[in-house]
Amino acid sequence: MRVSTSTLGFALLALLAKGPKTAYELARRANRPLGYFWSARYGQIHPQLRLLAEAGLLEVEAAPGPGPHDKRIFSVTEAGMGALGEWVCQPPRAEPTRDEMLLKAYAVWTARPAAARGLLLAQAELHRARLAEYEVIQERVLGSHPDGQVPHRDPDFGSLATLRYGIGYERNRLDWCEWLAAQLDT
Amino acid sequence: MRVSTSTLGFALLALLAKGPKTAYELARRANRPLGYFWSARYGQIHPQLRLLAEAGLLEVEAAPGPGPHDKRIFSVTEAGMGALGEWVCQPPRAEPTRDEMLLKAYAVWTARPAAARGLLLAQAELHRARLAEYEVIQERVLGSHPDGQVPHRDPDFGSLATLRYGIGYERNRLDWCEWLAAQLDT
């Protein structure tokens, strides 16, 4: 089965695999939890859903909506699930790295140390907040599996995998911000 | 001083702040070390340099080149250094997160566990190699400052800041890949 859709297409499939949704709902959830690792706006989601439906990876069900248009509920077809599962095991394409904070750190020697320190401490607080947030969500998800075991085929298995990464990421980033701020202090 | 250039513009300023370069050299170094946190291709660098020069942040010196065109060596003006230093202390714009591996992890419950495990172990090796690479570079940079102290205004201060982050990042990512692979094994 050869499928050529952009990574965004698979991101949408991944979200819809958990249950049918409208384009509007997808755009909202592309904040969280999808937004933790892939973000998109409605303007991009809308045409991509059409392509996925045309490729037979999504089904559409129309229902009367609140506005001038019908509401369109998307769900993943069997072909869509197959394509998603196969894509998951393919090596990721080397993505361009874009980390603005790291770029600022690289150029921090051109800045006033006190001002740079302020930015780093503010960023540290941001990471501290996200770390706490992720830990709460992790507890909640783990709590819904009283035996402590989450099967490989349970959607929560994916959520927990990403949560665990997010927690390590925020902790690392937090430590780094505080370390660099301290360096600028001497 | 109000400057409106894209983040790529500041990335180029950050690289040129260490010393004059041609567009070709910039495109090559946008692999490493710049590429560790910001990447760009020649096709994008070329027009951006023109904009920066027009804005007075860069100076150009023409020299006879090997090909049909003159070689153009860019260097940062005083205004450019000022703009860069100020930009460093501004909070980063909330960038869209795009992490394909994490997206795959989120959807890993739709895949064959054995196949997914293979991908994760391959990724782990990749991170292990990068970790070793960064540690070597860090030793080299630290070695060039025998007193163990790097002043805030030394370009190496920025390099060491990003290297330290990179090392933590790769270690975290490596651990996570191995953890998830082990989870899929049970």
Added chain:
DNA sequence: GTAATCATGTAAGTAGTTACATGATTCG
């Protein structure tokens, strides 16, 4: 009654990638 939410869609613009064309020099 007005603001927020739900929900669709279009269009214009920016950012970034890929591919092409040119041609001298250096290395094997």
Added chain:
DNA sequence: CGAATCATGTAACTACTTACATGATTAC
């Protein structure tokens, strides 16, 4: 002598963002 490297530049394309237009329902 052919391949890789140095070095410029253009054009077409894809991906993504922002802004706009429409309008019903719900909450305050």
